Amino acid sequence: MRVALFLTCVNDLLFPDTGRAVVRLLERLGVEVDFPMAQSCCGQPHYNTGYRHETEPLVRGMAAAFAGYDYVVTPSGSCVAMVRDNYPRVAARARAEGRPDGRLDRAAETLVPRTYELTEFLVDVLGVTDVGAYFPYAVTYHPSCHGLRMLGLKDRPLKLLSAVEGIELRELPGAEECCGFGGTFAVKNSDVSAAMGQDKVRNALDTGAGVLCGADNSCLMHIEGIVRHEHAPLHTLHLAEILASTREQPYRPPVSEAKIR
Amino acid sequence: MNPPSTSQESQTGHGTGVFVGLPSFPVAARESTRDGQLRANLRHATHTIRAKRAVAIGELSDWGELRAAGAAIKDHTLAHLDHYLQQLEQAVTAAGGHVHWAADADEANRIVTDLVHATGETEVVKVKSMATQEIGLNEALAAQGIRAYETDLAELIVQLGDDRPSHILVPAIHKNRAEIRDIFRTQMAAWGRPAPQGLSDEPAALAEAARLHLRQKFLHTKVGISGANFMVADTGTLVVLESEGNGRMCLTLPETLISVVGIEKIVPTFRDLEVFLQTLPRSSTAERMNPYTTMWTGTTDGDGPKTFHLVLLDNGRTDTLADTVGRQALRCIRCSACLNVCPVYERAGGHAYGSAYPGPIGAILTPQLRGTATELDASLPYASSLCGACYDVCPVAIDIPDILVHLRQRVVQGGPVTQAGQRVTIKPARGHTTEHAAIRASRYAMGRPAAWAAAQRLATGTRKLHPRSLPIRTAKAWTDTRTLPQVPDQTFRQWWKQHTKNTNPDPGSTTPGGAR
Amino acid sequence: MTNTTGSSSRAEILRRVRQALGTTTATAAPTPEDIARDVPRDYATTHATRTPLQTADLLAEHLADYRAHVHRTDAAGLAATIARLLTERGSRTAVVPAGLPGDWLTDARALDVDVVTDHPGLTPVELDAVDSVVTGCALAIAETGTIVLDASPDQGRRALTLVPDHHICVIRPEQIVESLPQALPRLTPTRPQTWISGPSATSDIELDRVEGVHGPRTLEVVMVASDAQVTDFPG
């Protein structure tokens, strides 16, 4: 089984801890994982802002970067949704505009069936829900929109989390509601975006949990921005870092961050 | 909250006039997100209906099949729209109705005004209709000395309050009961029977006040104006769903009935209603069935209006049909479920969308009906975080996020579109040059691994110099409410190189396709 | 007169539609087979398997859910039930459509309710002065709690059941269907129809439903049991 980690551009630069956690987790589960250096961005920011034509080279680049792997695993639901929902569209619409491009078609054909969101890969491909993790904190889970609606991750993340030793899961009120990130939406409509994020943070605080867990760091970046702006007692954390945490090597928050409640 | 009176005048040519000169979505939303009362009203109303809708839908085990059938009926109709329009015209005419065709808002307003003038009447009763909102009919009638009385409770609240509608189903959703009572107390007298003494803010009392206020108008007014939810092509039957009975009053008691209906409201056969009469009420008011549905075919001796006019409205619908991605928006049955689940609508409110169609459907319909030339209309496709809640609930499965992104492409890339029936190529909208340059630059770097790695190293290397907040406009939009993330001292790929060196000295593992 | 105004717009709109669909000529009339191919109809005909009695019970339950008052009787008890409902309400006048079975109101007449038979000269203003209206119906749909009126002789014109504030509607057992897909084939589309699901209501204030706006504020439904059901529902 040849497994490539598609970490995503945001995680590579801003959330390398998540990448390390995925690698640790997968290696612990006996999966040899590779990180193809040619990877960069799936094109989601460009595509969702309206620059479909600018997305095309990135689609081709993704196909080249991940050629030859059986599975492409990524800890970002929105990037998987980009590949699954939009790569076929990028190809089809180039064709509809009279610019058929076989490489775009093949990129969609080859990447769509091989690209897995992390929890999908764990539950569906590896068939595990108990990954042997240890995380002795109260946690509430925010299922990001792409995971919830586009990918239909359903209860996979919660199944994985509830099998974690020591964890205390608290249900997040209004969990299905968008946190307000939405890529460039966060700046183009910053007032509404922030209002949504503030409501999300309030709901998370109401659970009394010290950790808000998600499976998409873009959303968490936005939520954490609000948490820190408001000095709220909440720690945002990618699911992978909880799953990577064990009794032997427990999760340690970066020193600069507040202690977990 | 009230638009200046100049903006009430009808614009000439294609498009609609009521909402011209309004600010772009983000600007309007800045105000409304700060209006605590508005936020509370919208939150209360949308959350109430959301929960009820989920229950109503849950009763139908075949919801998915009904949804697919509804979408398919609409798509089939649109694919043969010229045929069904003519079939409908024939059937309505054969049943004693008169059919008129209006290419745009002005023409529709002119037709209706002339028809009312021909009756010699100067007052009309209206049942809530999105199409007449869209074309600004009330304002056009007023300009010709005709007074239109809105009879739907929420429309009445909006009319009495000199306000604008903010929701498809409940145009006064932004008002709570106390505000409604105040409007009734102060404004009803100017329009007819005053509010009862000591009117309370109990919804039942408010409904009673509306009943008393409108009763005489229903009994005496000779001209009624409506829209329609559905038009059955093969029988010429029009269908209006409502709750209060004001629709029945307007559709039944006047001598003349004028219905202004968008050309996309057709369904081929009577049987097709078995789908939509299951999906529409549950999606809109979360009821198994709405209290009243009226169906009429032309005119019937001794029952209802003696004269019936149907005005078929284009006003940008054929332009929408010309777009193979965007045309899905024409499936819409105006249930408002997408508004009720939309987190952006909930916080920004309906007025920010600057048209008769607020919420997600407005964000995809308005820029297609009116084009993307104004700053407001070009901002609408961006009035969404693309969370997909709207697509989930839409009873005709309109992929709203896909259309939003598609229309964003139209805004920033330009390209071929149809405007008023003419194929044209539009330029990218103004104000996106800097953004496009940045997008192009990032795409360039990201497409080249070495350049991308260098850019990342630059970011991590200068991290100590990064401010916590940024002064430039775009960045400020982020940092006003959110602290910027800290850039770590090492990118993942830098760590990975060390990691693989430690665990596996084979450098081949990092080349594309070179898995171990 | 097909087309009083906008005849050039008619041609223009049809041209625009065809251009949008990528054709210059009229699209062919779809055949029923075309429609059947385009539209999957694998949705349910009914949402449960029910006996006629269960269906009647469901109808009663759903009508009551939306605040209709449901009364059940048998054929022999119908006139007495109607008379009781009118007197309990204090109705002094009732209007009925011309084709209402003559014996439905015998008891009411005996109790001095002034029963007026509808005629074309009766204006909305006059109808507004009448206390109650009594009609039959075309059919009733259990799953949605809906009564359909189609202006047949026992139901009359639409204004009749609209203006008076109190509507008594009689449903006979053979008129009850389970679902929408069962209802539509039994209706004649071109007859003027009024579908009624509970009394008039509004959700316009804070999206919360309250009953009683412009239509009749009180809807009383009299369900007549079939002979087979008489033992279950003595009159």
Ligand code: SF4
């Ligand atoms: S787009 Fe869909 S959900 Fe929104 S109003 Fe139209 S039919 Fe309803």
